[in-house]
Amino acid sequence: MMPMSSAQLLVIRHGQTEWSRMGKHTGRTDIPLTDVGRDEARAASRTLAGWNLERAYSSPLIRARETAELVRPACGLEIDDRLVEWDYGVYEGETTPESRERIPDWSVWTHEIIDGESVDEVGARADAFIERFDAEVPDGNGVVFAHGHFLAILIARWCGLPAVEGRRFALATATVSLLGSHREDRVIRALNHRCGDALDPPSRT
Numbered sequence: 001m002m003p004m005s006s007a008q009l010l011v012i013r014h015g016q017t018e019w020s021r022m023g024k025h026t027g028r029t030d031i032p033l034t035d036v037g038r039d040e041a042r043a044a045s046r047t048l049a050g051w052n053l054e055r056a057y058s059s060p061l062i063r064a065r066e067t068a069e070l071v072r073p074a075c076g077l078e079i080d081d082r083l084v085e086w087d088y089g090v091y092e093g094e095t096t097p098e099s100r101e102r103i104p105d106w107s108v109w110t111h112e113i114i115d116g117e118s119v120d121e122v123g124a125r126a127d128a129f130i131e132r133f134d135a136e137v138p139d140g141n142g143v144v145f146a147h148g149h150f151l152a153i154l155i156a157r158w159c160g161l162p163a164v165e166g167r168r169f170a171l172a173t174a175t176v177s178l179l180g181s182h183r184e185d186r187v188i189r190a191l192n193h194r195c196g197d198a199l200d201p202p203s204r205t
Helices: 018-022 035-047 062-071 096-102 119-136 148-158 163-168
Strands: 008-013 055-058 141-146 176-182 185-193
Touching: 008 062, 008 148, 035 062, 055 062, 055 119, 062 141, 119 141, 119 148, 119 163, 141 148, 148 163, 148 176, 148 185
Parallel strands: 008 141, 055 141
Antiparallel strands: 008 176, 176 185
16 A cells, blocks of 8 residues: 555546547557647636646646646646556557457457556556655645546556556546545545536545
C-alpha cells in the first residue's frame, strides 16, 4: 500500500484525435487533436473553474500538451515522460477488431503486447508518478493530462488495485475524473465527468 496524502488529483484525458475517433490504439504515435478535440478541451476548462492547483503535469505527447494548454493555459505545465500512453508495440494504429482478425478474443488487457509494454510495466510508471505527486503535493490539488489507458491504470493503482483492473475504467476524451482520499482509503470522487459541467471541489471529510 502506498503512503496516502490528503491531496486531490484531477485526471484529464486528452481531447479527440483522428485515431481516437476511429478507435485505433494510439500509443507513442504523436498526433494532434482534431477540431472537435480542441472544442472538447475548451469546454473542459469550464469544469476546472474555481480550482486552485498547486501543480500541473502532462504527458510529452502533443495531444495531451495541447489539451492542457487549452484547459489551463497559464498553469505552469510540467512534462513527465512517465505519463505517455501504453506502448502497444505491433498493435499500434490498429483497432481491436483488426487485431482480432489475427488473434481471436485479443485484448490489450489480457494478451502479450509484442514489442510493447506489459500492463504491469505501465502500472510501474503510474506508481512512480503517484509517488512523485505524493511528495510534491502533500496537501492541495493537482492535475494530470494524459491518455485513456494510462490514466485508467493510474486510477486503478491510486486505489491499490492491480494495474489490469484499469480495464474497469473507460475514460472518454476530454473528461475529468477526481482522485482523493476518505479517511484511511484512496478513493475515486468523480469519474468521466463530462466537459463543460462545473466540478466543485468536494469536502475532504
